[in-house]
Amino acid sequence: xxxxxxxxxxxxxxxxxxxxxxxxxxxxxxxxxxxxxxxxxxxxxxxxxxxxxxxxxxxxxxxxxxxxxxxxxxxxxxxxxxxxx
Amino acid sequence: xxxxxxxxxxxxxxxxxxxxxxxxxxxxxxxxxxxxxxxxxxxxxxxxxxxxxxxxxxxxxxxxxxxxxxxxxxxxxxxxxxxxxxxxxxxxxxxxxxxxxxxxxxxxxxxxxxxxxxxxxxxxxxxxxxxxxxxxxxxxxxxxxxxxxxxxxxxxxxxxxxxxxxxxxxxxxxxxxxxxxxxxxxxxxxxxxxxxxxxxxxxxxxxxxxxxxxxxxxxxxxxxxxxxxxxxxxxxxxxxxxxxxxxxxxxxxxxxxxxxxxxxxxxxxxxxxxxxxxxxxxxxxxxxxxxxxxxxxxxxxxxxxxxxxxxxxxxxxxxxxxxxxxxxxxxxxxxxxxxxxxxxxxxxxxxxxxxxxxxxxxxxxxxxxxxxxxxxxxxxxxxxxxxxxxxxxxxxxxxxxxxxxxxxxxxxxxxxxxxxxxxxxxxxxxxxxxxxxxxxxxxxxxxxxxxxxxxxxxxxxxxxxxxxxxxxxxxxxxxxxxxxxxxxxxxxxxxxxxxxxx
Ligand SMILES: Cc1cc2nc3c(=O)[nH]c(=O)nc-3n(C[C@H](O)[C@H](O)[C@H](O)COP(=O)(O)OP(=O)(O)OC[C@H]3O[C@@H](n4cnc5c(N)ncnc54)[C@H](O)[C@@H]3O)c2cc1C
Numbered sequence: 380x381x382x383x384x385x386x387x388x389x390x391x392x393x394x395x396x397x398x399x400x401x402x403x404x405x406x407x408x409x410x411x412x413x414x415x416x417x418x419x420x421x422x423x424x425x426x427x428x429x430x431x432x433x434x435x436x437x438x439x440x441x442x443x444x445x446x447x448x449x450x451x452x453x454x455x456x457x458x459x460x461x462x463x464x
Numbered sequence: 465x466x467x468x469x470x471x472x473x474x475x476x477x478x479x480x481x482x483x484x485x486x487x488x489x490x491x492x493x494x495x496x497x498x499x500x501x502x503x504x505x506x507x508x509x510x511x512x513x514x515x516x517x518x519x520x521x522x523x524x525x526x527x528x529x530x531x532x533x534x535x536x537x538x539x540x541x542x543x544x545x546x547x548x549x550x551x552x553x554x555x556x557x558x559x560x561x562x563x564x565x566x567x568x569x570x571x572x573x574x575x576x577x578x579x580x581x582x583x584x585x586x587x588x589x590x591x592x593x594x595x596x597x598x599x600x601x602x603x604x605x606x607x608x609x610x611x612x613x614x615x616x617x618x619x620x621x622x623x624x625x626x627x628x629x630x631x632x633x634x635x636x637x638x639x640x641x642x643x644x645x646x647x648x649x650x651x652x653x654x655x656x657x658x659x660x661x662x663x664x665x666x667x668x669x670x671x672x673x674x675x676x677x678x679x680x681x682x683x684x685x686x687x688x689x690x691x692x693x694x695x696x697x698x699x700x701x702x703x704x705x706x707x708x709x710x711x712x713x714x715x716x717x718x719x720x721x722x723x724x725x726x727x728x729x730x731x732x733x734x735x736x737x738x739x740x741x742x743x744x745x746x747x748x749x750x751x752x753x754x755x756x757x758x759x760x761x762x763x764x765x766x767x768x769x770x771x772x773x774x775x776x777x778x779x780x781x782x783x784x785x786x787x788x789x790x791x792x793x794x795x796x797x798x799x800x801x802x803x804x805x806x807x808x809x810x811x812x813x814x815x816x817x818x819x820x821x822x823x824x825x826x827x828x829x830x831x832x833x834x835x836x837x838x839x840x841x842x843x844x845x846x847x848x849x850x851x852x853x854x855x856x857x858x859x860x861x862x863x864x865x866x867x868x869x870x871x872x873x874x875x876x877x878x879x880x881x882x883x884x885x886x887x888x889x890x891x892x893x894x895x896x897x898x899x900x901x902x903x904x905x906x907x908x909x910x911x912x913x914x915x916x917x918x919x920x921x922x923x924x925x926x927x928x929x930x931x932x933x934x935x936x937x938x939x940x941x942x943x944x945x946x947x948x949x950x951x952x953x954x955x956x957x958x959x960x961x962x963x964x965x966x
Contacts, residue, residue: 397749398748401743401748408745409745409749411743418816419816419819420817441795441799444798444801445798447593447597448602448698448763451696451698455699455701455773455789455790455793456787456789458770458777459787
């Protein structure tokens with residue numbers, strides 16, 4: 380476990396432009412390009428851990444939803460592979 | 465106290481006697497929070513929709529007493545459940561009493577032998593299914609509002625379910641219910657003398673009449689529901705296409721294939737894909753030749769789902785589909801209850817992000833009319849957006865309503881910068897809604913497959929859709945609600961009383 384350092388948490392990793400309207404700071408976590416949020420939507424400092432927590436809890440929620448509806452999820456890829464074999 | 469004169473102390477006292485004072489709410493937050501539904505509206509007019517009073521009854525007998533008192537004093541009543549309805553059904557337009565049935569959320573019986581359960585109208589399907597899972601059972605009414613809409617509201621709207629192509633929609637799944645008429649009289653609606661038949665042919669079939677009336681005919685208090693075994697397996701492949709026409713052909717073939725576990729198929733058009741490409745983690749990284757999407761869903765026993773799923777895959781492959789992979793397919797389907805409805809932001813014409821609320825216009829359209837409706841609907845929104853930079857076209861999807869692929873819930877999602885709506889932009893939006901409904905009717909469809917059609921704009925065309933049936937609707941309303949106390953001002957039903965006077 381590493382110590383909590385405010386500066387580490389309040390400075391997000393450098394942004395990579397992924398499309399003309401979206402950036403990526405953490406792997407597979409896309410954000411609206413801040414350039415598009417200058418006129419009507421105020422920006423705020425968001426701790427890194429909180430971004431990652433929200434992403435993780437979203438995954439938890441989706442896993443819960445699968446289990447809520449059925450005991451098992453069938454892989455489409457496997458069905459497709461069997462079709463082409 | 466800000467209640468209307470009719471709700472003066474003697475009436476309030478009578479209500480408190482029936483319900484206990486803690487269940488008669490007059491505070492500003494209690495009333496203002498029950499003044500609206502999620503569909504955007506001009507918020508500067510919020511005060512026009514606030515009820516005088518909110519009551520929280522705990523039983524059918526209490527609902528009946530409240531309605532009797534209201535009827536005797538000619539006080540409007542508005543039934544309210546989850547408050548997620550999108551056609552303003554639960555919005556009080558004549559003040560009066562909101563009857564919020566959320567306290568009536570008990571599971572009264574689970575009958576494992578006949579596969580039914582009996583519940584209070586205030587229960588959510590999600591909470592019910594958490595309990596039913598312990599019995600290996602499920603109540604498969606699955607609107608996109610699944611976590612927050614409630615059984616009574618499903619009855620009030622005659623709702624549409626995402627997996628209705630396999631299991632049926634609310635009207636198929638609700639077997640029977642106790643119902644409080646506008647006079648306070650309690651009747652039981654459904655087939656047979658008991659509660660648990662799925663088919664009879666005795667007398668008038670009243671169940672359809674007392675579902676989908678948007679609370680204008682009375683209040684459902686307790687319902688008996690049809691249950692199924694909880695599915696062993698789920699499959700939800702998403703496919704990408706480089707053009708709409710191939711995707712349209714593919715969704716049609718998937719829906720018509722006759723696969724027994726088929727629970728639904730959905731088609732996202734180019735506008736929807738463009739919208740997703742702005743904000744949705746699954747689609748931002750997709751190559752630009754992804755222009756339309758199709759998903760097919762199956763539920764059932766594992767071996768059945770696998771057999772049907774192979775057929776889906778073959779059909780999609782033969783139509784030029786590209787499989788989007790397990791992660792996107794599974795994630796997108798699990799996100800069906802929130803992903804497309806609640807992004808809470810959109811774009812101005814210049815591309816700047818603004819806070820926006822989600823509005824969706826829905827219609828029921830036959831497969832063969834989908835392409836035409838889509839073009840006309842987008843054109844209506846394009847013109848609106850040109851004039852008022854507070855509307856954003858979030859694209860369309862069409863979703864099978866039945867397992868033969870004949871008709872589709874067809875929806876255009878529109879982002880609306882609600883705080884900016886003034887009277888002029890609201891009037892333009894109402895006109896657009898009417899135009900959208902007109903396109904649906906001209907194409908042989910219905911103004912609504914799921915939400916109902918009593919909002920400003922579309923409601924004007926309901927007589928055109930129903931024809932002579934609308935006159936019957938007026939006669940029924942007058943006969944059942946002689947004093948027009950039950951959710952007055954909806955569906956143009958005030959006309960029923962004008963003609964009586966005239
Ligand atoms: C994000 C989102 C997604 C949605 N997706 C779908 C969808 O996929 N399918 C679909 O069908 N709908 C959908 N809707 C619309 C809405 O959820 C449904 O119309 C739902 O059936 C309303 O249920 P409710 O409990 O919220 O009812 P409310 O909004 O409280 O009431 C709806 C209507 O029924 C009346 N009513 C309420 N309770 C009773 C009662 N006990 N007896 C008689 N009348 C009553 C009300 O007066 C009102 O006219 C969606 C809404 C949202 C916000």
